[in-house]
Amino acid sequence: MTDDDYYPPVSPISAGLPGKCPRCGRGHLFKNFIDVPPACDACGLDYAFADSGDGPAVFVIMIAGFVVLGFALWLEFTYEPPMWVHIVVSLPLLIVVCGGLLRVLKGVLICLQYRNKAAEGRWEG
Ligand SMILES: [Zn+2]
Incomplete structure (x- = not known):
């Protein structure tokens, strides 16, 4: 019996999306924006x-690249706006989408890592 057996399983998605602990689902997984506390x-x-x-x-590069670049290309080819419109609209959109996705995806991946006990390979001795 380990400490992990004491806690009922927590879904990596429901714990990871809001940035909660992968074992108890209540504690915080992030200290500031994406720093993981000890x-x-x-x-x-x-x-x-x-x-x-x-x-x-x-994942952020793949998703944000598809969504934001797609939006910027649509904006460019539909309205042909001056360059400052992209700086005012597309660049902040890119920063918000990347920042939001990074925290959410990091939480989910850490929870999946805990659930699946994923770690570097070690020699059994
Ligand atoms: Zn916890």
Whole structure:
């Protein structure tokens, strides 16, 4: 019996989207915007395992690139606006979409990593 057996399973999606702890689903997974604190403030789960690496960034690039670039191209070819319109409209849209997606996807990927016990390979000794 480990500490993990004490907690009922939490869906990685329902815990990860709002940035909650993957074990208890109540504690905070993020300290500031996307910084992961050393441990859960509710159940004490050690977050040392949490290493989503470049995973969230890849999904952000794929999704935001498709959505925001698609919007910018549509705007350009439909209205042919001056360049400052893209700086005022498309650039802030890109920053908001990337920032929002990065936090959400990082939370989901860390929760999936916890659920699936994903880590670097180690030799069994
Ligand atoms: Zn917790």
